[in-house]
Amino acid sequence: MSATRGLEGVVATTSSVSSIIDGVLTYHGFNIDDLAHYASFEEVVFLLWNGRLPKEQELKQLTEELASYAEVPQGVIEQMKMYPLDKIHPMAALRTAISILGLYDTEADDLSEAANRRKALKLQAQVQTVVTAFSRIREGKEPVAPRKDLSFAANFLYMLKGEEPDEISVNAFNKALVLHADHELNASTFTARVCVATLSDIYSGVTAAIGALKGPLHGGANERVMAMLMEIGEVNNVEPYIMNALSNKVKIMGFGHRVYKDGDPRAKHLKEMSKQLTTITGEPKWYEMSVKINEIVTSEKGLLPNVDFYSASVYHSLGIKHDLFTPIFAISRMSGWIAHILEQYSNNRLIRPRAEYVGPEKQEYIPISQR
Numbered sequence: 001m002s003a004t005r006g007l008e009g010v011v012a013t014t015s016s017v018s019s020i021i022d023g024v025l026t027y028h029g030f031n032i033d034d035l036a037h038y039a040s041f042e043e044v045v046f047l048l049w050n051g052r053l054p055k056e057q058e059l060k061q062l063t064e065e066l067a068s069y070a071e072v073p074q075g076v077i078e079q080m081k082m083y084p085l086d087k088i089h090p091m092a093a094l095r096t097a098i099s100i101l102g103l104y105d106t107e108a109d110d111l112s113e114a115a116n117r118r119k120a121l122k123l124q125a126q127v128q129t130v131v132t133a134f135s136r137i138r139e140g141k142e143p144v145a146p147r148k149d150l151s152f153a154a155n156f157l158y159m160l161k162g163e164e165p166d167e168i169s170v171n172a173f174n175k176a177l178v179l180h181a182d183h184e185l186n187a188s189t190f191t192a193r194v195c196v197a198t199l200s201d202i203y204s205g206v207t208a209a210i211g212a213l214k215g216p217l218h219g220g221a222n223e224r225v226m227a228m229l230m231e232i233g234e235v236n237n238v239e240p241y242i243m244n245a246l247s248n249k250v251k252i253m254g255f256g257h258r259v260y261k262d263g264d265p266r267a268k269h270l271k272e273m274s275k276q277l278t279t280i281t282g283e284p285k286w287y288e289m290s291v292k293i294n295e296i297v298t299s300e301k302g303l304l305p306n307v308d309f310y311s312a313s314v315y316h317s318l319g320i321k322h323d324l325f326t327p328i329f330a331i332s333r334m335s336g337w338i339a340h341i342l343e344q345y346s347n348n349r350l351i352r353p354r355a356e357y358v359g360p361e362k363q364e365y366i367p368i369s370q371r
C-alpha cells in the first residue's frame with residue numbers, strides 16, 4: 001500500500017455532473033465556453049441538478065421557486081447581528097450561518113428526494129441573502145430583502161448595495177456565477193461528498209464544503225489576488241515585486257492548478273471581463289497589472305492563471321468588498337455542491353480510503369511515573 005500525495009491523479013468516484021477532459025470543462029457535456037456566452041445562472045443550476053437544459057416553463061418555475069425561498073429566517077439575521085462583527089471573515093460568518101439555517105429547517109434530516117429538492121432550492125436561494133445581509137449588518141445597515149422580479153445575479157447586487165444594478169454589471173456577475181458553478185472533484189466538492197456519504201444531511205455537506213473552499217489554495221485565492229494587486233499598487237512595481245516573490249519561493253495567488261497544466265478554460269473569459277470592466281470604471285491599471293503579472297509568472301515558472309486570478313479585478317470593478325470574493329465563489333459553487341451531493345445520495349457508498357502507516361511500530365507502553 002503506498003500513498004499518493006494530495007490524491008493527485010486518483011479517480012475517486014464516477015460523476016456525470018461535470019468533466020475536465022483534455023483541458024476542456026463541461027457541465028453535463030455542455031462546453032463552459034458556450035454556457036459562459038449564452039446561459040443564465042438559473043439555467044446552469046437547472047442543468048447541474050437535472051442533467052439537461054430547462055424548457056422555458058421549467059426555467060420560469062425554477063426562477064420563481066428560488067425567488068420564493070430567498071428570504072432567510074429572521075433568527076438567522078438576529079444571530080448574525082450577534083457575531084463578533086469586527087473580527088470575523090465573511091467566509092467564517094457564511095459557514096456558521098449556513099449551518100444555522102439547518103437548525104431552522106424541520107426537514108434537515110429527511111433524506112427523501114422531495115425534501116432534498118426543497119432543501120437544495122432553499123440553500124441556493126438563501127446563500128446570497130446570507131452573504132449580502134452579513135455584509136450590510138457589519139456596516140451597521142439593515143439587510144435588503146430579496147426581490148422576486150430580479151434575476152439571481154441582479155438580486156445579489158441589489159441586496160448588497162440596496163439599489164438596482166445596471167445591465168453591464170448584472171451580465172458580468174451572471175457570467176462569473178456560470179463560470180464558478182461546478183468543477184469536477186475539486187477539494188470542496190470532494191469534502192461535501194465525503195460528508196454526505198455517511199448519510200449525513202445536505203446542510204452538513206455544504207457547511208463542510210464552505211470550510212474547504214475558504215482556504216487560500218482553493219477559493220480563498222481570489223481575495224488574496226486582489227490583496228497582491230493592492231500591495232503592488234502600479235504597473236511599474238509589478239516586475240520587481242513578482243521577481244522577488246518568485247525568488248523567495250512565495251506562491252503567486254491565482255496561478256497553477258492541480259488538473260489544468262495547459263491553462264484554465266475559465267480564465268480567458270474573466271480576463272476579457274476584467275479588461276472591459278476596468279475600462280468602464282476608469283481603472284485600467286488593475287487589468288494592466290494583472291496582464292503583466294501573468295506574463296512574468298508564465299515566462300518565469302510556466303504557470304498559467306486559474307479561475308481566481310482575473311476574477312479579482314472583475315469583482316473589484318463591480319464595487320464588491322474584497323473579503324466577499326470567496327463568499328461569491330460559494331454562492332455559485334453551492335449549485336455544484338448540491339448537484340454532487342444529490343448524485344452521491346443516489347448511488348451512495350461510504351467514502352473511506354486508507355492511510356499508509358509511516359509511524360513507529362511495536363512501541364512498549366511505559367507507565368506515566370516511569371517516563
Ligand SMILES: CC(=O)SCCNC(=O)CCNC(=O)[C@H](O)C(C)(C)COP(=O)(O)OP(=O)(O)OC[C@H]1O[C@@H](n2cnc3c(N)ncnc32)[C@H](O)[C@@H]1OP(=O)(O)O
Pocket residue numbers: 006216217218219221250251252253254255256257258259301303306307308
Ligand atoms: C478555484 C481554485 O481552487 S483554483 C486554485 C486556487 N489557488 C491558488 O491560486 C493558490 C496558488 N496555487 C497553488 O498553490 C497551486 O498551484 C495549487 C494548490 C492550485 C495546485 O497545487 P499542486 O498541484 O499541489 O501543485 P504544488 O503546490 O505541488 O506545486 C508544484 C510546484 O509548482 C510551484 N507552484 C505551484 N503553484 C504556484 C504558484 N501559484 N506560484 C508559484 N509557484 C507555484 C510549487 O511551488 C511547486 O514547486 P516545487 O516543485 O519547486 O516545490
Ligand SMILES: O=C([O-])CC(=O)C(=O)O
Pocket residue numbers: 182183185186187218258259306307
Ligand atoms: O478543481 C480544482 O481543484 C479547483 C478549481 O479550479 C475549482 O474548484 O474551480
